[in-house]
Amino acid sequence: MTLTVPDQSPAASACSLAAPSLAALGLRESATFDRATIADIQRAAETGIYDIRGWGAKRHVPHFDDLLFLGASMSRYPLEGYREKCGTDVVLGDRYASRPLHLDTVVTIAGMSFGALSANAKEALGRGASEVGTSTTTGDGGMTPEERGQSRHLVYQYLPSRYGMNPDDLRKADAIEVVLGQGAKPGGGGMLLGQKITERVAGMRTLPVGIDQRSACRHPDWTGPDDLEIKIAELREITDWEKPIYVKIGASRPYYDTALAVKAGADVVVVDGMQGGTAATQQVFIENVGIPTLAAIPQAVQALQELGMHRKVQLIVSGGIRTGADVAKAMALGADAVAIGTAALIALGDNSPRYADEYARLGSAAGFYDDFQDGRDPAGISTQDPELAKRLDPVAGGRRIANYLRVLTMEAQTIARACGKAHLRNLEPEDLVALTVESAAMARVPLAGTSWIPGTGGAGC
Amino acid sequence: MTTTVDSIPVSAGAETEVFDLKIDDVRTLNRAIHQASDGQSFTVDNPGGKHSLAVGINAGIDVEINGHAGYYAAGMNQGGRVTILGNAGVGVAENMMSGTVHVTGDASQSAGATAHGGLLVIDGNASARCGISMKGVDIVVGGSIGHMSAFMAQAGRLVVCGDAGEALGDSIYEARIYVKGTVASLGADCIAKEMRPEHLLELRGLLHAAGRDDDPAGFTRYGSARTLYNFHVDNSSAY
Known part of the structure; x- marks a missing residue:
């Protein structure tokens, strides 16, 4: 969001009016009408239109931070770090596909479009992912030759808009991801504002240059799980049953959606929680629709287990993955792999303090910048401005992504070994406890120091 | 403005491979079609409303389906000439790139959905969402079309010789629609436009094809009034 009143910018308020001095004066900020809320109301009154921004939910929700691992001691013994092997690979799509993906790490790159991101950013993601043997994913806008060229494993998204969708690229893809929704906006379509619809982006999407593009939220030629089954069969027929077919859902009713995706013939189910990012969506949508990643995973896993398909149809979890601990926690709750989006952009330099002055000029601050829709990203990532995009060297960016993916993987291994696990996949809910009643109920693991899992007395989901 | 159009085939090639879907399965048919090269011909007997018939064609081949087809017949066609001697289910010629169907x-619904090119001819009626999100295809319907047709139509031409249902061309971009009969109602940002000589010329070509x-x-x-191309506060009641 862009603040139009300069002295209310986060940077200004943080510097000039620090909270302790205000408290010392006896001033009290309303928890209901805090400064951000006041700015939102006044912005709405000035402009008459809702706020559109990037990123996922910024509000506090129960998350992986609320879980802790029970390291091995007497009853279980740990593995030696650096000496005993802890596997990190994953096979995705071996239910029906004759050519499943075999990735070296469970950490993959989530779908982000060329259009939302610069060509250099897409190339950097491809380079980094390929270096560590994992996959990247296209987005709402088609496959670019740069991305196909740089990504060893490329997942091609099949979206409601079908921008740039064509059978040649479908055959070039390593997997196909049928997108029903994303965590930032379950029930909403894509959005790309005119500032970013350059000639190349417009050409790939068959749209006029400079329009505010609003993608459809429903697929144009199928509705519901019975149709989806026929649609998946068509995609398999077109690609001769070679490619894994993922179904991606934004987390809202993951128990039912996962079960229906399995029934419709998915090889892989991708569940994206509400902390998952977007390039442009209404703030009211991002903050108020969908459920936290933590709450989504056990529901999806339950659906898979009840159908006898856990580990046969793989589960990829995304939405707020930042550290190897988050990766390990998602795996312990039953995921087969994870996907990162926002964290990957941050690894490329998004919201870096080195751009502090430029963020300030845009009415934002490092750590707060979320105006991906504007296309003026100082870090050269969420932009189509050639001058800004040039700031991101795709080779150096690729190295940063590879470094970050390696750190996530090694951190997850560190925890898995401490829990006595020879593969990340062997982590289990029994390795976890929760710090809060809410997270215990959502993650379905006991509150630390107790055997109490709230919510297990009544109906399951 | 382009006036070149594909046209529907006149005759099939010399040697024709026949698939009887009472005996052969759809996989066998599609595998053979994917391995085919330009000029080959296929006949599909007893299609029985099966789905995904002749999808993913990638050569200049002729396919004749003797009967009714299910969902997504000739889906993603690229260069093929497909004739369905019967009715077609949901999403016929969806995402076609080139060729004719x-x-x-x-x-049924969503005929020619998201298709980028080629020509889709439906002698009878088409149901709802005909030409939804079309991206360059030409569609000619001999009869009438259902509601929400040409929704978010981006490019291409939709010709309707009968009537159009409600909300025609809602949120249309640069596609052009020609309707001979009545239009139940127009969708957001879709308006009637003048028939200039170049439009008469391109329509004649499409009808002839x-x-x-x-x-x-x-x-x-x-076509599009182009008033909703950019967000504007004053348009909020139109969404």
């Missing part, structure tokens, strides 16, 4: 009967002799002068052109 001719349905002699009626078509579809093997029809309707008089272009009897049609009305519809």
Whole structure:
């Protein structure tokens, strides 16, 4: 969001009016009408239109931070770090596909479009992912030759808009991801504002240059799980049953959606929680629709287990993955792999303090910048401005992504070994406890120091 | 403005491979079609409304389906000439890139959805969402079309020789629609437009390509008013 009143910018308020001095004066900020809320109301009154921004939910929700691992001691013994092997690979799509993906790490790159991101950013993601043997994913806008060229494993998204969708690229893809929704906006379509619809982006999407593009939220030629089954069969027929077919859902009713995706013939189910990012969506949508990643995973896993398909149809979890601990926690709750989006952009330099002055000029601050829709990203990532995009060297960016993916993987291994696990996949809910009643109920693991899992007395989901 | 159009096939090639779907399965048919090269011909007997018939064609081949087809017949066609001697289910010729698909009967919902090119001819009626999100395809419907047709239509031409249902061309971009009969209602940002000589010329070409002799002068052109291309506070009631 862009603040139009300069002295209310986060940077200004943080510097000039620090909270302790205000408290010392006896001033009290309303928890209901805090400064951000006041700015939102006044912005709405000035402009008459809702706020559109990037990123996922910024509000506090129960998350992986609320879980802790029970390291091995007497009853279980740990593995030696650096000496005993802890596997990190994953096979995705071996239910029906004759050519499943075999990735070296469970950490993959989530779908982000060329259009939302610069060509250099897409190339950097491809380079980094390929270096560590994992996959990247296209987005709402088609496959670019740069991305196909740089990504060893490329997942091609099949979206409601079908921008740039064509059978040649479908055959070039390593997997196909049928997108029903994303965590930032379950029930909403894509959005790309005119500032970013350059000639190349417009050409790939068959749209006029400079329009505010609003993608459809429903697929144009199928509705519901019975149709989806026929649609998946068509995609398999077109690609001769070679490619894994993922179904991606934004987390809202993951128990039912996962079960229906399995029934419709998915090889892989991708569940994206509400902390998952977007390039442009209404703030009211991002903050108020969908459920936290933590709450989504056990529901999806339950659906898979009840159908006898856990580990046969793989589960990829995304939405707020930042550290190897988050990766390990998602795996312990039953995921087969994870996907990162926002964290990957941050690894490329998004919201870096080195751009502090430029963020300030845009009415934002490092750590707060979320105006991906504007296309003026100082870090050269969420932009189509050639001058800004040039700031991101795709080779150096690729190295940063590879470094970050390696750190996530090694951190997850560190925890898995401490829990006595020879593969990340062997982590289990029994390795976890929760710090809060809410997270215990959502993650379905006991509150630390107790055997109490709230919510297990009544109906399951 | 382009006036070149594909046209529906006149005759099939010399040697024709026949698949009887009472005996052969759809996988066998599609595998053979994917391995085919330009000029080959296929006949599909007893299609029985099966789904995904002749999808993913990637060569200049002829396919004749003797009967009704299920969902997504000729989906993603690239260069093929497909004739369905019967009705077609949901999403016939969805995402077609080039070539022709001719349905002699009626078509269900989402005919020609998101198609980028080629020519889709439906001799009978088409149901709802005909030409939804079309991206360059030409569609000629001999009869009438259902509601929400040409929703978010981006490019290409949709010709309707009968009537159009409600909300025609809602949120249309640069596609052009020609309707001979009545339009139940127009969707957001879709308006009637003047038939200039170049439109009469391109419509004549499209009708001719579809093997029809309707008089272009009897049609009305519809397209985007382009008022919703950018967010504007004053348009909030239109969404």
